[in-house]
Amino acid sequence: DAGVTQSPTHLIKTRGQQVTLRCSPISGHKSVSWYQQVLGQGPQFIFQYYEKEERGRGNFPDRFSARQFPNYSSELNVNALLLGDSALYLCASSQQGSGQPQHFGDGTRLSIL
Amino acid sequence: EDQVTQSPEALRLQEGESSSLNCSYTVSGLRGLFWYRQDPGKGPEFLFTLYSAGEEKEKERLKATLTKKESFLHITAPKPEDSATYLCAVQAGNYQLIWGAGTKLIIKP
Numbered sequence: 461d462a463g464v465t466q467s468p469t470h471l472i473k474t475r476g477q478q479v480t481l482r483c484s485p486i487s488g489h490k491s492v493s494w495y496q497q498v499l500g501q502g503p504q505f506i507f508q509y510y511e512k513e514e515r516g517r518g519n520f521p522d523r524f525s526a527r528q529f530p531n532y533s534s535e536l537n538v539n540a541l542l543l544g545d546s547a548l549y550l551c552a553s554s555q556q557g558s559g560q561p562q563h564f565g566d567g568t569r570l571s572i573l
Numbered sequence: 574e575d576q577v578t579q580s581p582e583a584l585r586l587q588e589g590e591s592s593s594l595n596c597s598y599t600v601s602g603l604r605g606l607f608w609y610r611q612d613p614g615k616g617p618e619f620l621f622t623l624y625s626a627g628e629e630k631e632k633e634r635l636k637a638t639l640t641k642k643e644s645f646l647h648i649t650a651p652k653p654e655d656s657a658t659y660l661c662a663v664q665a666g667n668y669q670l671i672w673g674a675g676t677k678l679i680i681k682p
Contacts (some may be wrong), residue, residue, distance in 0.1 A: 464616075493670070502577075502672030503617070516668040550616050558668055559604040559624070564614055564616030 462487070465471035466551050473541050473569045481536045481568045485553030491515070493562060494526055494533040495550040503550055509534060510556065538570075546572045575600040575665050579673035586651055586680050594676045596661030604664040606644050608637050610674070611658045620646075620659075651680045653670040 465484045473479055485492050491510040495503035505518035511530035528534045532553075538545060548569050552562035578597045586592055598606065605624050609617035621630040623639040630637045634655065636647040646659055658677045662670040 495670075500674070502662070503670075503673050505669040505671070508668050510668075518669060522644075559664060561605075561607055561619045561622050563619055564609075564672065566614070566616045 464551055464553050464563055466549075466565035466568050468568060469560035469566070470569045470571075472525065472573060474573050475541055477541050478537065478539045479541060479570065481538075481549050481551075481570075483534045483536070483551030484535070484565055485532050485551075485566060489563075489569060490532055491554045491556055491562075492528055492537045493552045493554075494534070494546050495552065496520075497550055497563075497567070498549045499548075506536070541572050543572050546570060574661070575671050577661055577663055577671050577673040579661055579676050581676060582674070583677040584679070586648075586678070588652060588680055588682050591647070591649045591651070591652050593648070594659055594678070596644040596646070596673055597642060598644070598661075598663045598671075599642075600663050600665040600671065602666035604666070606639055607660075607662045607664070607670065608644070608646055609660040609662065611660055617660055648678070651678075653680045653682050656680045 493508040494506040497503045507526040508516040512528045523539045524534045548567040550567045552564045554560045554562045577632040580595045607622040611617045621637040626641045660675045662672045
């Protein structure tokens, strides 16, 4: 079975631009979560969606937004990019989202110049 | 405030030298504690879920245990391929995972 897939794998943007990252969950999983991981740190929670509804939001500015589609895939959008947004963006899926393990894709490496 | 602390930050072992990694947590209403392995340039790979104090899980050379305040990941007779960063995360009353910074494990042949 296919795991969580994310696209693109790498992306280079300049300050002020906008970016959209995409995620396809494991088949049968209805919950998708997004994380930001800076080198040497653990992932930081950004959003969780379940059945197309936002279930949770981490401590990130309004420049970050996301949505989940009827097929349970998801997009993360970041506007007005800052140098500090450079990170690995991880997507994870789970069957329901509470108390169940999340399974991760290999992420999108975003570099801001 | 919910918090997860992992120690040590880094651990170097000889092949076959057993040791333990620690994950201390403070959280209200624990829904689960998760251990992951992360290789460079990859996403975290799920290892174990623990739900209540006293619970233990095993997989090959790894064994995870849980108390009310901490979890241990015991590594028995490790091999070089066990080298990775090991991450601990907890899920509390809301739905987000709170992560530690990880322990970088290096196993020398």
